[in-house]
Amino acid sequence: MLRNKGIAFKLVLLFTLSSTCIFTLIFGYNYYVSRQTIERGIGENSKNLILASTNKIEAALAAAQKIPENISYFLENSSYNETELYRLLYTVVKKNPEIYGAAIAFEPYVFKKDVEFFAPCFFKEEGGISFKHLDKKYNYFLLDWYQIPKELQHPEWTEPYFDESRGILMCSYGVPFYKKTGDRRLLAGVIVIDISVESLREIVSSIKILKTGYGFLISKNGTYVTHPMKDVIMNETIFSIAEARNKKSLREIGRKMIKGESSLTPFMADSILTGKKCWMTHVPIKSNGWSLAILFPQDELMEDIVKLNKMVIFLGITGIFLLAMAVVYIARSITGPLRAMAQATQGIGAGNLDIEMPVVTSGDEVGKLTEAFGYMKASLKAYIEQLTETTALKERMESELKVAHDIQMSILPKMFPPFPDRREFDIYAMIQPAKEVGGDFYDFFQIDHDHLCFVMADVSGKGIPASLFMAVTKTLIKAKAAVGLTPDRIVSRVNEELCVGNDNNMFVTVFCAILDVRTGEMEYTNGGHNPPLIIRKTGEVSVLKSTGGIVVGVIDDAKYTVDKLTLEPGDSIYLFTDGVNEAMNKNNELFSDKRLEQGIIRLKEKSIKEIIDGIMGEIELFAQDTPQSDDITMMVIQYRGNVKEG
Amino acid sequence: MAKDIFICCLLSCTLLFFWVPDTVHGQENLKRATFIPQWSPQAQFAGYFVAFEKGFYKKQGIILNILPGGPNRPSLDLLDKGEADFATAWLSAAIQKSSQGIKLVNVGQIIQRSALMLIAKKASGIYRPEDINGRKVGIWSADFQLQPLAFLKKYNLKAIIVPQSYSINLFLRDGVDVASAMWYNEYHTILNAGLNPDELTTFFFYEHGLNFPEDGIYTLESTLKKDPELVRAFVNASIEGWLYAFAHPDEALDIALKYMSGANIPANRVHQKWMLDRMKDLVLPENDKSPPMGTLTESDFIRVCNVLKENGIIGKMPVFNTFYVNFTGHVKK
Numbered sequence: 017m018l019r020n021k022g023i024a025f026k027l028v029l030l031f032t033l034s035s036t037c038i039f040t041l042i043f044g045y046n047y048y049v050s051r052q053t054i055e056r057g058i059g060e061n062s063k064n065l066i067l068a069s070t071n072k073i074e075a076a077l078a079a080a081q082k083i084p085e086n087i088s089y090f091l092e093n094s095s096y097n098e099t100e101l102y103r104l105l106y107t108v109v110k111k112n113p114e115i116y117g118a119a120i121a122f123e124p125y126v127f128k129k130d131v132e133f134f135a136p137c138f139f140k141e142e143g144g145i146s147f148k149h150l151d152k153k154y155n156y157f158l159l160d161w162y163q164i165p166k167e168l169q170h171p172e173w174t175e176p177y178f179d180e181s182r183g184i185l186m187c188s189y190g191v192p193f194y195k196k197t198g199d200r201r202l203l204a205g206v207i208v209i210d211i212s213v214e215s216l217r218e219i220v221s222s223i224k225i226l227k228t229g230y231g232f233l234i235s236k237n238g239t240y241v242t243h244p245m246k247d248v249i250m251n252e253t254i255f256s257i258a259e260a261r262n263k264k265s266l267r268e269i270g271r272k273m274i275k276g277e278s279s280l281t282p283f284m285a286d287s288i289l290t291g292k293k294c295w296m297t298h299v300p301i302k303s304n305g306w307s308l309a310i311l312f313p314q315d316e317l318m319e320d321i322v323k324l325n326k327m328v329i330f331l332g333i334t335g336i337f338l339l340a341m342a343v344v345y346i347a348r349s350i351t352g353p354l355r356a357m358a359q360a361t362q363g364i365g366a367g368n369l370d371i372e373m374p375v376v377t378s379g380d381e382v383g384k385l386t387e388a389f390g391y392m393k394a395s396l397k398a399y400i401e402q403l404t405e406t407t408a409l410k411e412r413m414e415s416e417l418k419v420a421h422d423i424q425m426s427i428l429p430k431m432f433p434p435f436p437d438r439r440e441f442d443i444y445a446m447i448q449p450a451k452e453v454g455g456d457f458y459d460f461f462q463i464d465h466d467h468l469c470f471v472m473a474d475v476s477g478k479g480i481p482a483s484l485f486m487a488v489t490k491t492l493i494k495a496k497a498a499v500g501l502t503p504d505r506i507v508s509r510v511n512e513e514l515c516v517g518n519d520n521n522m523f524v525t526v527f528c529a530i531l532d533v534r535t536g537e538m539e540y541t542n543g544g545h546n547p548p549l550i551i552r553k554t555g556e557v558s559v560l561k562s563t564g565g566i567v568v569g570v571i572d573d574a575k576y577t578v579d580k581l582t583l584e585p586g587d588s589i590y591l592f593t594d595g596v597n598e599a600m601n602k603n604n605e606l607f608s609d610k611r612l613e614q615g616i617i618r619l620k621e622k623s624i625k626e627i628i629d630g631i632m633g634e635i636e637l638f639a640q641d642t643p644q645s646d647d648i649t650m651m652v653i654q655y656r657g658n659v660k661e662g
Numbered sequence: 663m664a665k666d667i668f669i670c671c672l673l674s675c676t677l678l679f680f681w682v683p684d685t686v687h688g689q690e691n692l693k694r695a696t697f698i699p700q701w702s703p704q705a706q707f708a709g710y711f712v713a714f715e716k717g718f719y720k721k722q723g724i725i726l727n728i729l730p731g732g733p734n735r736p737s738l739d740l741l742d743k744g745e746a747d748f749a750t751a752w753l754s755a756a757i758q759k760s761s762q763g764i765k766l767v768n769v770g771q772i773i774q775r776s777a778l779m780l781i782a783k784k785a786s787g788i789y790r791p792e793d794i795n796g797r798k799v800g801i802w803s804a805d806f807q808l809q810p811l812a813f814l815k816k817y818n819l820k821a822i823i824v825p826q827s828y829s830i831n832l833f834l835r836d837g838v839d840v841a842s843a844m845w846y847n848e849y850h851t852i853l854n855a856g857l858n859p860d861e862l863t864t865f866f867f868y869e870h871g872l873n874f875p876e877d878g879i880y881t882l883e884s885t886l887k888k889d890p891e892l893v894r895a896f897v898n899a900s901i902e903g904w905l906y907a908f909a910h911p912d913e914a915l916d917i918a919l920k921y922m923s924g925a926n927i928p929a930n931r932v933h934q935k936w937m938l939d940r941m942k943d944l945v946l947p948e949n950d951k952s953p954p955m956g957t958l959t960e961s962d963f964i965r966v967c968n969v970l971k972e973n974g975i976i977g978k979m980p981v982f983n984t985f986y987v988n989f990t991g992h993v994k995k
Contacts, residue, residue, distance in 0.1 A: 157825070158825055158826075158827035159827060159829075160827070160829050160831045160832065163824075163827065163832050163837065164831060164832055164835050164837050166837075167798070167824065167832060167837035167838065168835060168836070168837055172835065174831070175829075175831055178928075180926070236834070236835070237831065237834060237855040237856070238854070238855055238856050250928055251928050251929060251930050252930055252932075253854045253855060253856075254856075255853065255854040255855065255856050256854045256930050256932040256933060257932075259853075259854065259932045260931065260932040267856075270856055271856050271858075274855075274856045
C-alpha cells in the first residue's frame with residue numbers, strides 16, 4: 017500500500033514515526049530518571065522525617081516511664097509509710113508537668129492486712145492537685161492499667177483514652193512492683209502515671225507534607241491516636257476503616273504496623289483522607305507499641321514533573337509537527353520539479369521531443385537530473401533524426417538491392433523447359449540466393465544446333481560485388497563460347513579476361529560442359545567447382561571425375577584441361593554449388609556430399625524437376641530454421657538421346 | 663432472599679395488624695411507659711430505638727420513655743424498683759431474679775441463640791476445648807460466668823480464671839490465653855484490632871449444648887395484670903421495630919449511632935453494622951427448628967434453669983407458664 021504513495025507522504029510518515037519513537041524514548045527515559053530521583057528524595061525525606069518524629073515521641077515517653085520505674089525501685093528496696101507514699105506521689109504530680117495523675121495501687125490486703133482496696137491517687141484538677149483513694153467502686157483490679165502489667169509482669173502503656181473531665185487524650189503507664197517474702201517475689205501492686213498524649217499528637221500533627229500529606233499515629237490495637245480526619249481519632253481503628261472501605265491492603269499495612277514492623281522504604285498506599293495514591297512509610301514506637309506512619313501524596317510530589325512532562329510533550333508534539341511541515345516543504349521542493357519532469361518525460365515517451373523541460377533553478381541533484389534529462393532529450397532528438405536519415409538510406413539501398421536481385425535473376429534462364437522443340441535433352445534449374453543478390457549462377461545455351469553448353473559457377477564472396485562479378489563471368493562465358501571451342505578453352509579465355517584488372521582478387525569456380533546432343537558425348541572442364549553427379553539410367557549415381565583446374569580469375573595463365581564423358585539416353589547430370597552440400601543446421605553440421613548423394617539415389621527415378629525440388633526439400637528439412645548462409649543453386653540436364661522427331 | 667421477602671411480608675402483616683388499634687387509640691388514649699435496655703446504647707437494641715424513632719410505640723398508643731442503660735444501671739433492678747415498666751435482660755439473669763422472688767414475666771424472647779463465646783489465639787496453641795487446660799481464661803462476672811463455668815465443667819477443664827473487664831485489651835496483649843466475648847461485640851473488636859478470623863479459635867456456647875437465649879423483654883407481673891394491652895402493644899411495637907431495623911439496616915444504624923452519640927459513647931459504624939447483622943442472625947436464626955420470633959420455648963427455659971440450679975445459683979425453678987407469657991402469637995414465623 018505504501019509502495020503506491022508519493023515520496024512526500026513516505027518522507028513525512030517515516031520521519032514522523034521515527035522522530036516520535038526517538039522523542040518517546042527520550043521522554044520515557046527522562047521521566048523514569050526524574051521519577052527515580054524524586055522517589056529517592058522521598059525515601060530520604062520520609063526516613064529523616066519519620067525517624068526524627070519517632071525519636072521525639074520516644075524521648076517524651078522514655079522520660080515519663082522513668083518516674084514510675086524509679087518509684088517501683090524505691091518501693092521494692094526501701095521501707096515506707098503511708099505519709100511517705102502520699103508525699104512521693106504528690107511530688108511526682110507537682111514536679112512533672114507532663115504527668116496529670118499518679119497512683120500506687122496495691123494488691124488486696126498487701127499494704128494493710130484489712131484493706132482490700134488501697135490506692136492513693138494524686139491528680140491535677142483546675143490548676144491545683146487533688147487527692148483521692150481509688151476504692152471498691154472504682155475496682156481498679158479490673159482496669160487495663162492495673163491488670164495488664166500485673167498479668168504480663170512487666171510495665172505496659174495502656175491504650176489511649178479520652179479524659180472527659182479535661183477533654184484531652186490520655187494514656188497511662190503501669191509498672192508492677194513486688195515484695196520479697198523470703199525467696200518469693202510477690203506482686204505488691206502497680207504504680208500508674210497518667211500523661212497527656214497531646215504533645216505526641218502535636219508532634220505528629222505538625223507533620224504536613226505539601227497540601228494533603230500527613231502523618232498518623234495508631235495505638236497497639238490499631239486505634240487512630242492522631243489523624244487529619246478528626247472523626248476517626250479514637251473512634252476507628254485502621255482495621256475498621258479498612259473494613260468500612262473494603263480495603264484489604266490497608267488491613268495488611270495495619271497488621272504490619274501493630275506487629276511493630278517498620279517500612280522505611282516508601283511503598284504505595286491509598287490515603288484514606290483523599291483516596292489518592294501516596295508513598296507511605298511506617299515505624300513502630302518501641303516504648304508503647306504504637307506505630308507512626310507518614311504519607312506523601314504522589315500526585316502532589318509529581319505535580320512539578322507532571323507539569324514539566326506535559327510541557328515537554330507539548331513541545332515535543334509541536335516540534336514534530338513543525339519538523340513534519342519542514343519535511344513537507346523539502347519534499348515538495350524536491351517532488352515538484354520531479355513531478356514536472358515526470359510529466360515532461362511522459363511527453364517524451366509519447367514521442368513529443370519538442371516538449372519544454374522544467375526550468376532548472378537549483379544546482380542540486382534534481383536540478384542536475386533535469387539538466388541531464390534536457391540533454392538526453394536533445395541527444396535523443398538528434399539521434400532520431402540521424403536514424404531517420406539512415407533508415408531512409410537503408411530503404412533506398414534495399415530497394416536498389418531488390419532491383420539488383422531482379423536484374424540478376426532476369427539474366428538467368430528461367431523458362432523450363434528452355435527449348436521445348438528439342439527432345440534430346442531437358443534442363444531444369446533453380447537458384448535461391450542467401451542475400452538479395454548472390455554470386456552463384458547457372459547458364460545453358462546452344463552453341464550450334466547440336467552442341468549445348470551449360471555452366472554452373474560460384475563467385476567468391478557475397479552481395480553486390482559477387483553479383484557483378486557473376487554477371488561479368490556469365491557474359492564472358494557466353495561471349496567466349498564459340499563453335500569449335502572446347503570448354504577448357506572457353507574457361508581459359510574467360511580466366512584471362514577476368515584476371516585483367518582483378519584488383520579485388522575475386523574469383524569464381526566454374527563447371528563448364530558442352531554436350532553433343534546427337535551422340536551424348538560431353539566435354540567438360542572444372543575450374544575448382546564441386547564435381548557434378550552423374551545419374552545413370554541404370555540407377556547408378558557417381559561423382560564426375562575432376563579435371564583438376566583451379567578457380568577462375570586469379571592466375572592469368574592457369575591451365576584448364578578437358579575431359580570427356582558419354583551420356584546414354586536417360587542419363588542425367590546433376591550440377592550444384594557448395595550452398596547445397598555445405599548447407600548448415602543449428603548444430604553447425606553440414607548437409608554433406610554423403611546426404612546429397614543419398615538424396616539423389618532416393619530421387620533418381622523422379623523427373624528432373626522433382627529431383628531438384630526433392631533435394632531442396634531435404635535441405636530445408638535439414639536446416640530447419642537455421643538461416644541460409646550461402647546461395648543454393650542446382651541444375652539437372654537429362655540426356656534423352658537422338659530421338660527422332662515426329 | 664427468601665428470608666428478606668418473608669420479613670417484608672411479616673412486616674406488612676404486622677403493620678396491617680396494628681393499623682386497627684391505631685385507629686382505636688386516639689391521641690387522648692396514649693399511655694405512658696418507661697423502658698430500659700440492659701446495656702449502653704448500641705445496635706444490640708436497634709429494634710427498640712427504631713420502633714421509637716419510627717413512631718411504632720406511639721402508633722400502639724404508648725408514649726415511651728427510654729432510659730439509658732449501662733453497667734451501673736442494672737435493668738432488672740430498675741424494673742423491680744418500678745422505675746421502668748419494661749426492661750430487657752438475659753434469660754439467665756431473669757430466672758435468677760425470679761427465683762429470688764421478684765415477680766417478673768418474660769413477655770417476648772428476642773434473642774434465640776446465645777452470642778456468648780470464648781476466643782483464643784491459635785498462636786497460643788488452643789484449637790479444642792481440652793487445650794484450655796491450665797490456661798488463663800478471662801471470664802466476666804455475674805450472668806456472664808454461667809456458661810463459661812459450665813463449659814469448663816462439661817469438658818472437665820482446670821483453668822486459671824482471670825476476672826475480665828469490659829476491655830478486651832488483656833487478651834490482645836496476651837495477658838490471658840482465652841477471653842470471653844460477645845459474638846456481636848468483642849469478637850468484632852478483636853478483628854478490628856488486627857487479628858484475622860483464621861488466627862482465632864472460637865467456642866460458641868450454643869454449639870456446645872449451652873445455648874442460653876439472651877435478650878428478652880420483661881415486665882412485672884403486676885404491670886401485666888393491670889394493663890395486658892399495654893404489654894401487648896409494647897411487645898408488638900418492639901418486634902415491628904426489629905423487623906424494620908433488619909429490613910432497613912442503614913437507617914437502623916443511623917438511629918443506633920444517634921443514640922450512642924447522645925450517650926457520649928465512641929461510635930464506630932462498621933462495628934455497629936457488624937452488631938446489627940449479628941443481631942439478625944441471633945433474633946431470626948436460619949434454622950427451621952428455631953421458635954417463632956419473640957417466643958421462649960420451654961426446652962430453652964428448662965436448660966437454662968438446670969444449669970443455674972446445678973451451679974447453685976437458683977434453688978427452686980420458676981414455673982414456665984407463669985414466667986413466660988406469649989404476646990407474639992399473632993406473629994407467624
